[in-house]
Amino acid sequence: MTAETPSAKTDLNAPQQRAVSLPVTRPPTHGLILAGAGSGKTRVLTTRIAWLLSNGWARPDEILAVTFTNKAAREMTTRLAAQAAVNPHGLWIGTFHGLCHRLLRLHHRDANLPRAFQILDSTDQLAAIRRLMKTLGIDDEDYPPRELQHFINAHKEKGVRADGVETWDRISRGKAEIYAAYEAQCQREGVTDFAELLLRAHELLSRHEPLRRHYQERFRHILVDEFQDANRLQYDWLKLLAGGGAAVFAVGDDDQSIYAFRGAEVGNMRDFEREFADVRVIRLEQNYRSHGHILAAANALIQHNRERLGKELWTDASEGEPIRVYEAARDQDEAAFVVDEARALAREGIRQSQMAVLYRANAQSRALEHEFFARGVAYRVYGGLRFFERQEIKRALAYLRLIANPDDDTAFLYAVNFPARGIGARSLENLQAGARRMNASLHAAVASLSGKAAVAAGGFVRLIEDLRLETSGLPLPEQIAHVIERAGLAGHYQNEKDGRERLENLDELINAAAVFAGGEEGRRAEEAGGMLPAFLGYASLESGEHQAGEGEEAVQLMTVHAAKGLEFDAVFITGLEQGLFPHDNALPDARALEEERRLMYVAITRARRRLYLSFTQNRMLHGQVRYAAPSQFFAELPPECLKWLTRARTARPDAAFWRAGLAPFQRSAAIPESVEPAPEFPGGLELGMNVRHAKFGFGVIVDARGSGEETRVAVNFGNAGIKWLTLAYAQLEPAS
DNA sequence: TGGGAGTGCTTTTTT
DNA sequence: AGCACTCCCA
Numbered sequence: 001m002t003a004e005t006p007s008a009k010t011d012l013n014a015p016q017q018r019a020v021s022l023p024v025t026r027p028p029t030h031g032l033i034l035a036g037a038g039s040g041k042t043r044v045l046t047t048r049i050a051w052l053l054s055n056g057w058a059r060p061d062e063i064l065a066v067t068f069t070n071k072a073a074r075e076m077t078t079r080l081a082a083q084a085a086v087n088p089h090g091l092w093i094g095t096f097h098g099l100c101h102r103l104l105r106l107h108h109r110d111a112n113l114p115r116a117f118q119i120l121d122s123t124d125q126l127a128a129i130r131r132l133m134k135t136l137g138i139d140d141e142d143y144p145p146r147e148l149q150h151f152i153n154a155h156k157e158k159g160v161r162a163d164g165v166e167t168w169d170r171i172s173r174g175k176a177e178i179y180a181a182y183e184a185q186c187q188r189e190g191v192t193d194f195a196e197l198l199l200r201a202h203e204l205l206s207r208h209e210p211l212r213r214h215y216q217e218r219f220r221h222i223l224v225d226e227f228q229d230a231n232r233l234q235y236d237w238l239k240l241l242a243g244g245g246a247a248v249f250a251v252g253d254d255d256q257s258i259y260a261f262r263g264a265e266v267g268n269m270r271d272f273e274r275e276f277a278d279v280r281v282i283r284l285e286q287n288y289r290s291h292g293h294i295l296a297a298a299n300a301l302i303q304h305n306r307e308r309l310g311k312e313l314w315t316d317a318s319e320g321e322p323i324r325v326y327e328a329a330r331d332q333d334e335a336a337f338v339v340d341e342a343r344a345l346a347r348e349g350i351r352q353s354q355m356a357v358l359y360r361a362n363a364q365s366r367a368l369e370h371e372f373f374a375r376g377v378a379y380r381v382y383g384g385l386r387f388f389e390r391q392e393i394k395r396a397l398a399y400l401r402l403i404a405n406p407d408d409d410t411a412f413l414y415a416v417n418f419p420a421r422g423i424g425a426r427s428l429e430n431l432q433a434g435a436r437r438m439n440a441s442l443h444a445a446v447a448s449l450s451g452k453a454a455v456a457a458g459g460f461v462r463l464i465e466d467l468r469l470e471t472s473g474l475p476l477p478e479q480i481a482h483v484i485e486r487a488g489l490a491g492h493y494q495n496e497k498d499g500r501e502r503l504e505n506l507d508e509l510i511n512a513a514a515v516f517a518g519g520e521e522g523r524r525a526e527e528a529g530g531m532l533p534a535f536l537g538y539a540s541l542e543s544g545e546h547q548a549g550e551g552e553e554a555v556q557l558m559t560v561h562a563a564k565g566l567e568f569d570a571v572f573i574t575g576l577e578q579g580l581f582p583h584d585n586a587l588p589d590a591r592a593l594e595e596e597r598r599l600m601y602v603a604i605t606r607a608r609r610r611l612y613l614s615f616t617q618n619r620m621l622h623g624q625v626r627y628a629a630p631s632q633f634f635a636e637l638p639p640e641c642l643k644w645l646t647r648a649r650t651a652r653p654d655a656a657f658w659r660a661g662l663a664p665f666q667r668s669a670a671i672p673e674s675v676e677p678a679p680e681f682p683g684g685l686e687l688g689m690n691v692r693h694a695k696f697g698f699g700v701i702v703d704a705r706g707s708g709e710e711t712r713v714a715v716n717f718g719n720a721g722i723k724w725l726t727l728a729y730a731q732l733e734p735a736s
Numbered sequence: 737t738g739g740g741a742g743t744g745c746t747t748t749t750t751t
Numbered sequence: 752a753g754c755a756c757t758c759c760c761a
Contacts, residue, residue, distance in 0.1 A: 361748050361749075362747075580748095
């Protein structure tokens, strides 16, 4: 039976074939593969690698494959391993950050880093900045730490050190000074942050000629996934590495660029074409994933963007089912709808793990989770609170970090008085002052204390020293288990009322360490002689999501960002309300709005067969009820692709309506809580209807309370805000 | 010093 | 709503 069918799945189409077998020449021919959603991008990448290897064009160690997320790197490794005759172990496959980390560990001396240097995650980084400002005595009113964090990272991502920052006034000079002080602090403590990994690795290679030559000559083929997400520094890093004549094979889709907010520059794709001598551009436009209606909707939507390289997806597949649209009164109802449908789909034979519920922001998951849980439908949430970011995990890691590197002040402060050992704020202030005087770490400054504080802090220093001695030579999981016990974390959480789950997580940490130590990275670290630092690095770079529950049969809940690169039989895109998706922050900015639209494009193209779009009239967010009109994206989708499960919103707001300044996601005036929601209200009006008011102009009815003559309605008038009006007096007219 | 109550801020997205 | 942070009392 199967032998008769031409196996479209294993054969490549013509452009794919051209990409995979792009000739290997000298000087090199580079490839820029513009690969639309669902056009077989990952397959082209992995097949290209297999092709290079099996035809003898390259040895495994001559290949470098870079991705942006750990998930993508794992995926690529798995798919390569599945291709016969390819042993993925010799290859360097990883994220930009992971590879730079690896490079820096190997050459920490040349990079001017201590052997056991650590990586601050964004929370740690913010804490470090706050601490720094305190030491410097800088008011955080003048310089909000978050802003500084962004300032520092943005500059690092452009490859700019503190001494290269352009300043023009007092504030910018101040920021540059703090940046410089932050660099010095990190250097003294032996820590890096995410952006530092890239910048440091770039500097290492650009300054150290023999090393640069070594890697330039080693990597003959550099393959890049999701190239549209590269920031300036990452692009420069590639350019540097490829400078010795390596062939670059970059795959990307400008329509799926959704990380401009953190520095990704789609412009890199144009620069690449210009700056690399011989670049072949190949477009992959045939979509193998989605049914016709879904693809048509995606195409129509993205056409509203102006800044595009131009590309239109097409498919052989039939139109398939229409996209179902559902309007709910509130977020709970939306969640109930999703769960109902998920169950129905399961009865039709779609596996739960093949269903995804997507949302714009993590905060939206709560209502959904609640409903899934209450109805006993298996689900799994990605993102949100990551494993390695949990409080108890960070506490345990802080002790481990101190064992590896006692100068890590961030870790010191996180561990020193937890569990409580009588080292309070006062002692710590003294300690920090001492450290500053001595220009030394807190750990080193403990000797400068006197009195009771000296005893307590000295005890802590001794504890760290003891832990180091007691665990040295032990296998990693046992080291961690010992630290958890001996540092008092286990005891502390045993006594805490909801400490059970935390203890379980700590066990999970030991587990994760065992897995790490047994895996390839662990083996590599073993050889390099630094298992603990390597594991700590891994913990910083890896969110730890795949640790538990991977591959379980459950409905997948995640943000749209997290869904990029994945595909599902059935997809629910929820919270399609103006102000939420697209998000408020993006509305005034045309470029940001285009990014929101690309995000929506990514969301739509995740679906193979079935797609649901849903929105609510009001939603509980940040503890407040907010009201909204349907997302403007509804007006950008072809009506013939949509099937409204609730009353069709024919009165779609047109462009002029939005321009009129309706800001539909504004905070409401207080709801009259005591009054029941209106069951119905007179005058031919209803919820969601566009109306006109003599004084306030156009608006949308977003809520109604009371009955009969007492009926009051909340109308969102955009700039004028939300007003509660008594229907009997307000003289509202329906408007289209 | 440490815990409990009170206050204000968050949340867009992630390595 | 939840969380971090501050303030106040045992």
